[in-house]
Amino acid sequence: MESGKTLCSLLKAIQFQECAVFCAMPEGLKLTVEEGKCVQASAYIPADNFTEYHVRDEVDVMFKISIAVLAECLNIFGSGEESSLKMYYRCEGSPLLLVLQPQSVHNVMTDCEISTQTADSLLDLRDEDAEEVAKLILKAPAFLGLLVDLERSCDVLELNLSPEHPNVSIVTYGMQDRSCIDVPKSSDMVQSFSCEEPITLKYQLHHIRLIMKALALSTKVVLRFSSNGLLLLQLKLEKEDQKQMFSEFYIVPLLDD
Secondary structure, three states: OOOHHHHHHHHHHOOOOOEEEEEEEOOEEEEEEEEOOOEEEEEEEEHHHOOOOOOOOOOOEEEEEEHHHHHHHHOOOOOOOOEEEEEEOOOOOOOEEEEEEEOOOOOOOEEEEEOOEOOOOOOOOOOOOOOEEEEEEEEHHHHHHHHHHOOOOOOEEEEEEOOOOOOEEEEEEOOOOEEEEEEOOOOOOEEEEEEOOOEEEEEEHHHHHOOHHHHHOEEEEEEEEEOOOOEEEEEEEOOOOOOOOEEEEEEOOOOOO
16 A cells, blocks of 8 residues: 555544454455444445555455554554555454555664454444435535534434425434524535435434544535435545545434334
8 A cells, every 4th residue: 555644544534433343355445333233434445545455355354453553553653654554464363464664764664463353243234125315415524514513512413304495404402402504405515415305313413423533534425314214424535646435424313202
């Protein structure tokens, strides 16, 4: 990999748990974390981000690894230093081996071995029978600013989507506070809006806030709402070389009392 900072940047998007499930597939790397049975977040690095990428087709490469330790190793030469990265993994139970070389200093190299654990089974939140009932594409910086401005004392976020104006109403409320923000589809924040029938969905505001680190690294965010209330947020990471990396968040809705 041309730069270890690439992987380190993507780790920030999902760094709200101690460990991630690391999966190497022919199409690229995937790191996944979960919070309870309510949130599942994944970071994707397609294979074309690497100058060389090899995974044996007949072997399932999946293990659990500390996000903090992995990030620390990737930053071993300092957060401002660009370094090339080589990554190796032999078999189940073996450590993940990283070889890093700073681009500003010749003949300097370091290797790190990170212990791995057997991966826990991951939730399968997708329901093939659930239809997509609404889709929003928003500018990530603007959506991040909106989340920052939401009242922190509130614990529930309600989304009201409708084909009629104002199209999107974001209501937050807790024990004492309640606020409402309207976002019409004509807003500069909105790049695309699709909704044929009015819907109302509720989520824990804490769960929505978990995407803020990913938003800070992204150019746009796609919100997809299923008929069962499941929210999928897809974020594209901004990179100067135009190679694409992504993060995804599945968030389970609150059930009405």
